Amino acid sequence: MTTAHPHSAIDAVWRIESARIIAGLTRIVRDVGLAEELAQDALVAALEQWPESGIPDNPGAWLMATAKHRAIDMFRRNKLLERKHEELGRELKTQQESAVADFDIANDDDIGDDLLRLVFISCHPVLSTEARVALTLRLLGGLTTEEIARAFLVPEPTVAQRIVRAKRTLTEAHVPFEVPRGPELAGRLSSVLEVIYLVFNEGYSATAGDDWMRPALCEDALRLGRILAELAPNEPEVHGLVALMEIQASRAHARTGPAGEPILLLEQDRGRWDHMLIRRGLAALERAEELGGALGPYALQAAIAACHARAGTAAETDWKRIAALYDVLSRLMPSPVVELNRAVAVAMAFGPAAGLELADALASEPSLKAYHLLPSVRADFLLKLGRLTEARAEFERAASLTRNARERELLLNRAGACAAQARPQ
Amino acid sequence: MRFMVIIKADKKSEAGILPTQETKKTFAAMGKFNEQLAKAGVMLAGEGLQPSSKGKRVRFSGQQRTVIDGPFSEAKEVVGGFAILEFKSKEEAIEGALQFMELHRKFWPGWEGETEVRQVLGPEAFAPEA
Numbered sequence: 001m002t003t004a005h006p007h008s009a010i011d012a013v014w015r016i017e018s019a020r021i022i023a024g025l026t027r028i029v030r031d032v033g034l035a036e037e038l039a040q041d042a043l044v045a046a047l048e049q050w051p052e053s054g055i056p057d058n059p060g061a062w063l064m065a066t067a068k069h070r071a072i073d074m075f076r077r078n079k080l081l082e083r084k085h086e087e088l089g090r091e092l093k094t095q096q097e098s099a100v101a102d103f104d105i106a107n108d109d110d111i112g113d114d115l116l117r118l119v120f121i122s123c124h125p126v127l128s129t130e131a132r133v134a135l136t137l138r139l140l141g142g143l144t145t146e147e148i149a150r151a152f153l154v155p156e157p158t159v160a161q162r163i164v165r166a167k168r169t170l171t172e173a174h175v176p177f178e179v180p181r182g183p184e185l186a187g188r189l190s191s192v193l194e195v196i197y198l199v200f201n202e203g204y205s206a207t208a209g210d211d212w213m214r215p216a217l218c219e220d221a222l223r224l225g226r227i228l229a230e231l232a233p234n235e236p237e238v239h240g241l242v243a244l245m246e247i248q249a250s251r252a253h254a255r256t257g258p259a260g261e262p263i264l265l266l267e268q269d270r271g272r273w274d275h276m277l278i279r280r281g282l283a284a285l286e287r288a289e290e291l292g293g294a295l296g297p298y299a300l301q302a303a304i305a306a307c308h309a310r311a312g313t314a315a316e317t318d319w320k321r322i323a324a325l326y327d328v329l330s331r332l333m334p335s336p337v338v339e340l341n342r343a344v345a346v347a348m349a350f351g352p353a354a355g356l357e358l359a360d361a362l363a364s365e366p367s368l369k370a371y372h373l374l375p376s377v378r379a380d381f382l383l384k385l386g387r388l389t390e391a392r393a394e395f396e397r398a399a400s401l402t403r404n405a406r407e408r409e410l411l412l413n414r415a416g417a418c419a420a421q422a423r424p425q
Numbered sequence: 426m427r428f429m430v431i432i433k434a435d436k437k438s439e440a441g442i443l444p445t446q447e448t449k450k451t452f453a454a455m456g457k458f459n460e461q462l463a464k465a466g467v468m469l470a471g472e473g474l475q476p477s478s479k480g481k482r483v484r485f486s487g488q489q490r491t492v493i494d495g496p497f498s499e500a501k502e503v504v505g506g507f508a509i510l511e512f513k514s515k516e517e518a519i520e521g522a523l524q525f526m527e528l529h530r531k532f533w534p535g536w537e538g539e540t541e542v543r544q545v546l547g548p549e550a551f552a553p554e555a
Contacts, residue, residue, distance in 0.1 A: 008514065008516040009516050009519070009520065011514075011516065012514060012516035012517040012519070012520040013520055015513065015517060016465065016517065016520055016521065016524070058527065059520075060524075112464060115464075216513065219511060219513070222466075222511075223466035223467060223511070224466065225466075226463070226466040226467075227464060227465070227466035230460065230463050230464040230466070231464070253547075276469055276470065276509065277469075280469065
C-alpha cells in the first residue's frame with residue numbers, strides 16, 4: 001500500500017479541516033486572531049510529527065485536540081499571571097472555566113453553527129471589502145497568504161498585512177462571535193454574499209493562460225457558497241447566489257477557444273457546458289424560488305442565466321422571458337450595465353429598433369463613457385437595421401475603447417465588414 | 426478537479442441490510458450522512474445503490490448480447506455507491522475519501538470496505554501537472 005507524500009497530505013487535511021478547527025477554537029477563546037494562531041500552532045506540530053508517526057486516523061480531531069491543549073496551556077499561563085494581575089485574572093478564569101466546559105459539549109451541530117459564525121465574522125462590515133475577502137479565503141477557504149496574493153495579483157506582504165489588521169480590528173471592535181438575528185441579519189448576509197460573489201468573479205473574469213490560481217477562485221467561491229447553503233438552508237438569496245455561480249461556472253470550459261480567445265455566450269459549443277453544474281444550479285434556483293426569493297437580486301440573475309442554460313441551442317433561447325427578468329432586475333437594482341443588458345435582450349425579443357431605443361437612452365450615461373460594450377451593442381443594432389455607416393463608426397469607436405487586443409481585432413473586422421457591405425457594387 | 430469515489434459493496438450492503446433496509450433509523454442516518462457531506466461543500470452528487478441481487482449486467486461480446494441477473498459473486502468487485510466530489514488535488518481527494526469512509530463507519534458501525542478514487546476526465550486532465 002502506498003501513501004501520499006506527507007506534506008501534500010497535510011496540506012490537504014488542512015484545507016479540508018482548518019475552517020472547522022478555527023471556528024471551534026474561536027467559540028472557545030472568543031478571538032478569531034488567537035484561534036487562528038492556535039490552529040497554526042497545531043499545524044506546525046502536525047508538520048513536525050506526522051512525517052514520523054504517520055497521519056493519524058482522524059487528522060481533524062488530532063489537530064483540534066492539539067490546538068485545544070495549547071489553548072488550555074495558555075489559559076493556565078494566564079491564570080498564573082492572574083495572581084499578579086488580579087483584576088485581569090478574574091475574567092480569564094471565567095473564560096477558562098467556560099472553555100473547559102465547552103470542550104465537552106461540542107457536537108456536529110455546534111460545528112455547523114460555529115462555521116456560520118465564522119463566516120459572519122470574516123465578512124463583518126467593520127472590515128473593508130478587501131479585508132473581508134482576504135480573511136474569508138484565509139479562514140474559511142483554507143488558502144495561504146501566498147495563494148491569496150497570487151490570486152488577486154497583489155504582493156504577499158500586502159495580503160499578510162490586510163489579514164493581521166483585519167484580525168486586530170475585529171478584536172478591538174469586540175465583534176461578537178454570533179450569527180446575527182432579526183433585522184440585522186439581512187444586511188450582514190448580503191455582505192457575506194457580496195464577498196463570495198466577488199471572489200467568484202475575480203476568478204471568472206480571468207482569461208485562460210493566466211496563473212491557475214485565478215480560475216481556482218471560482219471553485220473556492222462555489223465551495224463557500226455550497227457550505228453556506230447547507231448552514232443557512234432557509235435563506236433564499238444564498239440559494240440564488242449558488243444557482244448563479246453554478247450556472248456561470250458550467251460554461252467555464254466553453255468560454256475560450258483553443259488559443260485563449262473569448263467565445264461569446266451565443267456562439268459557445270453547448271455540448272461543452274457542464275451539465276452536472278447546470279442541474280445543480282437549476283435545483284438551487286428552484287429552492288430559492290420555493291423559499292419565496294424569486295425576486296432577490298441573485299435569484300433574478302440566476303433566473304436569467306437559467307434561461308440560457310435551458311436552451312438546447314442559441315436559437316431556442318427564451319428572450320422574452322430574459323427581457324422581462326431584466327426589466328424586474330433593472331427596477332430592483334438600477335444600473336447602466338443592467339440597462340444595457342436589458343437592451344440586448346429586448347432587441348433579441350422584439351427587434352433591433354426597440355433595443356436601440358434603450359441603448360440610445362444610455363448615451364449620456366457618464367459611467368459608460370469609456371465602456372466599449374455600449375458602442376459595440378449599438379453597432380450591432382445599427383447593422384441589423386441596415387444603417388451601415390453608423391454601425392461602422394460605432395464598431396470603430398468600440399475598438400478604440402477596449403483594452404483587450406483580441407476583442408479590438410474582432411471589432412475592427414466587423415467595422416471592415418460594414419464598410420465592405422456599404423460599398424456600392 | 427472532479428473525482429468519482431466508488432464505494433465497493435461489503436457483505437452487509439450486498440445482503441440488503443444497509444441502505445435498503447427500510448427502517449426510519451437507516452433513512453435518518455442516510456439523511457444525516459448526506460447532510461454532512463454536503464456541508465463540506467465538495468459533493469456534487471452521490472447515491473447508495475441497491476444490492477447487486479436486484480441488478481443486472483448487460484454484456485456485448487462480438488455479436489452476442491447477454492443480460493446476466495445479479496447477485497454478482499465477488500462482493501469486492503461490486504459497486505455499492507458512488508459520489509462525485511470536487512477537490513483541488515489528488516491528495517485532497519484521498520483525504521476526502523478517508524473522511525467519506527469515516528462517515529460510513531460513524532453512521533453504520535462495523536462498516537468496512539474499500540473505495541476507489543478516480544479522477545473524472547475533464548479539461549484539467551490535459552493541463553500540465555501543477
